[in-house]
Amino acid sequence: MHPTLVFDIETIPDLAGFAAVNGIDEASLPQGELAE
Structure with missing residues (x-):
């Protein structure tokens, strides 16, 4: 699984x-960078 859970649901x-x-x-x- 890619660590995409750090992003907002809208992002x-x-x-x-x-x-x-x-x-x-x-x-x-x-x-x-995107996670920040």
Whole structure:
């Protein structure tokens, strides 16, 4: 399981959409920065 639970419930769909639009694997995102 990816550590997506640190994100707000409203942020998760945004990240998924961002990753999908940019062709990025969500697991490769800088989760440390986004989690803040």
